Amino acid sequence: MSKVVVTGAAGFLGSHLCKELVRQKHEVIGLDNMCTGQLANIQPLLEDDRFTFVHADVSSPDVLFNTELREVEQIYHLASPASPRFYQAMALETIAVNTNGTKTMLELAKAWNAKMVYTSTSEIYGDPLVHPQSEDYRGNVATLGPRACYDEAKRMGEVYCYEYYRLYRVPVKIARLFNTYSAGLRNDDGRVISNFVTQALCGKELTVYGDGSQTRSFCYVDDTIRGLQLLMQCDEANGEAVNLGNPEECSINTLANLIIKLTGSVSGITYHPLPADDPKVRRPVIEKARALLGWQPEVTLEQGLTLTIENYRRQMH
Ligand code: UDP
DSSP states (O other): OOEEEEETTTSHHHHHHHHHHHHTTOEEEEEEOOSSOOHHHHHHHHTOTTEEEEEOOTTSGGGGGOGGGTTOOEEEEOOSOOSHHHHHHTHHHHHHHHHHHHHHHHHHHHHHTOEEEEEEEGGGGBSOSSSSBOTTOOOBOOSSSTTHHHHHHHHHHHHHHHHHHHHHOOOEEEEEEOOEEOSOSOTTOOOHHHHHHHHHHTTOOEEEETTSOOEEEOEEHHHHHHHHHHHHTOGGGTTOEEEESOOOEEEHHHHHHHHHHHHTOOOOEEEEOOOTTOOSOOOBOOHHHHHHHOOOOOSOHHHHHHHHHHHHHHHHO
């Protein structure tokens, strides 16, 4: 059993990961500054002896003085607003946690010789000119635009990881996560699956932005977490970036119709302006994850949406 630090522990992905780590009997220290995290996500964990919650901002190096972090063996640095709605409302916090926060966690890893995984994003490919995206594609990102605070900060976070590996041999790996989903996102998260499922279940119109021809590739959270844990153990991936996502690509129109079908909803679809710099396509090449980790997603979009819908239904009653 290992001592594991998870930043962003009260967030969507962080809380799922902490629950899985505790289930596997690791000692888990969950950090969060609660800027987008929610206590409800970790409420069941707070009663577990294997879980300790630390309310702290990892963007500040002061966190390194926290004695709970001593002798850490693994660090998952997940902390960051991830929904466009939130990272745009908290642009400076988003930049800070992915740059300074990543540096702080790398210092922690260096101090205790801990393994580390940093969650980067498919957003580092921007509005891609190459499709699908493999890890060697360098991306098409605007430095001046509404998504830049997230995209460029994640890119800088990757640079920190690269340099700490090159200079100090910190065993850090970068996961480039493509859209991840399940139930459990905040009601006001604003991302497409939580919006569509809640709209469909409430009999409201589904709000498609643009003409709905843009595509995304959605990965169910259990697959993502399994991938992150495999990546943590993979020494061959030190200093490297690996795509983790589901190559099953789907247009937003197809997604809307599938959710209407699976919920049995009477909702229709309304069309709204496309946000600026919204990527037109996104699909991961996952050959590297397959080769290094023996990983590929197991949950199809239809299966994952069915589970997600069941959960949302339960929460709403
Ligand atoms: N989108 C949509 N309706 C919504 C929310 C999002 O059509 O209610 C679109 C959005 O414009 C984008 C895609 O769905 O093209 C995925 O958006 P999301 O915010 O979930 O994540 P992104 O991949 O853009 O970071």
